[in-house]
Amino acid sequence: MIRIAIVGLGKIARDQHLPALAANPDYELVAVASRNAQLDDVAHYPSLSALLEDGSAIDAVSLCAPAAVRYEQAREALAAGKHVMLEKPPGATLSEVDALARQAEAAGLSLFATWHSRYAQGVQPAREWLEAKRIQAVRIEWKEDVRVWHPGQAWIWEPGGMGVFDPGINALSIVTAILPRPFFLKEATLQVPGNCQTPVAAQLAFVDSAGVPIAADFDFLQTGPQTWDIHVDTDAGRLTLSKGGSELYLDGQLTHQGPDREYAGLYARFAELVAQNRSDVDVAPLRHVADAFLYGRRETVAEFHE
Incomplete structure (x- = not known):
């Protein structure tokens, strides 16, 4: 059993991490490090530093705090000999994630940069179906209401918060x-x-390297029904991943769907990595976001208010 601590007990930790851990017999949640929240019957610390200094018997930490503070937390945990799971995005910059990967490798510890949307029900079947197809065009529509998903979270509008790329990176x-x-x-x-x-x-x-166009439209102000769709046109018809990847359609016919098990998949994967002292650090989605900030044209629009 992996004795794990959650660092940062915010909305994503309560909504996703806690249920996934509770349902997985490979884990025992033994501590929480959070400035503003705690759990009944679980040891609480005001910070990761306090947790590590106390000498609590933990094997791993799951870092759920915003990306801007995640590097220091991950570096500290790895230095203390703990395996580390990173919420998405894995860091505020590519360079710091690379440094963490090298630190984990040198220490013989597991570092897992998670992308929960890859564990949606339709994603693996979509990948398998596309392997033998000639892709002609890809269209991504990822539109949601920031006031619903990030109410009052000012950090998302600061450097490192990524704004609309916080959900958009899931599509990527x-x-x-x-x-x-x-x-x-x-x-x-x-x-x-x-x-x-x-x-x-x-x-x-x-x-792509074969000249196939891939277009993405991200919007953080959509009200009403939310849109998380990816359309792939091929020589064998259209593939559509809808509802964030939880539903797969081939030429309009639903072929795969199921309950949300994204975070269950993440923790199952992390347990495998810890058992093998291996890491899984794919920064491709974050690199595309970095490219957008580097190469994109900025337009100033109306101020945002809650």
């Missing part, structure tokens, strides 16, 4: 997993509210 994590060839950004437009540092919407145009 799926596309980098299902497409057979690498792809590259050709142009991007980022709409940034006048009182924010990160975009509220973005339009991206990629192309």
Whole structure:
């Protein structure tokens, strides 16, 4: 059994991490490190440093705090001999994730950069179906309401918070997993509210190594029904991943769907990595976001207010 601590007990930890851990017999949740929250019957510490200094018997930590503080937490945990699981995105910059990967390798510890959307029900079947197909075009529509999913979370509009790329990176994590060839950004437009540092919407145009166009439309202001769809046109028809990858359609016919087991999949994978002292650190989705910030054209739009 892996004795694990959660660091950062916010909405994502309560909604996803805690249920996944409770359902997995490979884990025992022994501690929580959080400035503002705690769990009944679980040891509580105000910070990861306090937890590690206390000498609590833990094998691993799951870091759920915002990406801007995650590098220092992960570095400290690895230095203390703990395996580390990183919420998405794995860090605020590519360089710090690379440094953590090298630190984990040198210490013989597991570092897992998680992409929960890759564990949606339709993603693996989509990848398998696309392997033998000639892809003609890809269209990503990822639109949701920030006021519903991140109420009052000002950090998302600060540097490192990523704005609309916080959900948009989920789409990129799926596309980098299902497409057979690498792809590259050709142009991007980022709409940034006048009182924010990160975009509220973005339009991206990629192309893969065979010249296939890949277009993405991200929007953080969609109200009503939310849109998390990926359409792939091929020589054998259209594949659509809908509802964040939980439903797979082939030419409009539903072929795969099921309950949400994304975080259950993450923790099952982390247990495998810990058992083998191996790491899984894929930064491809984060690299595409970094490229968008580096290469994209910025447009100032109306200020954002809750």
